[in-house]
Amino acid sequence: MKKVIASTEAPAAVGPYSQAIALGNFLFAAGQIPLDPSTGELVGTDVTAQTERVCQNIAAVLKANGMTFANVVKTTVFLTDLANFALMNAVYSRYFTEPFPARSTIQVAGLPRGSQVEIEIIAAAE
Template structure:
């Protein structure tokens, strides 16, 4: 199966040797997004909810560049530097997804790139 690269100018450029997303067959795998402003490339300010919102907006831009939507998301991976922020990030996620909700894992990590508090990646399956 061939791979096709998905990229959006409305999401932060990759800060390493990876693509924003890759489609293989009808499955799209996004790279993790941290709360970078796509225009400035800087980490957004504000609380964890503001950071999570920026992450999901970045992901939305990549997903839409691939011709998909959050309704196609099968799995969400959330990485938090403080699991005490779980409820706040969960509330933001609820603004972006509707039932039936995708599968999800939330993992506590020691640190994330650029000092971010949250990173999220997605797996989508298009019909």
């Protein structure tokens, strides 16, 4: 049976979706953009600051299901400019450590609220 996972430490869903769904040992999280959960406003003007906020939001969703970054098995990173890959990766690598999750990184034409980065995750309990 699927269970809705929500955290007040991450931005609330602003549409017909959940922050995350737990199903069995798996957690499927919606993509996180760099919104401050207390204000709902976009944080940062560069991809470094925005990736930091995104990772903080992911941490909150994981925590709400009793998980950490060590439980993440797959990520999908969306960037509006792949030229920012190294900057995003520098922050990403402080949160996601070995053994690294599988990852896809995709350049997109645009992201919600003018964000430069969005990251979604799949995590599994051991």
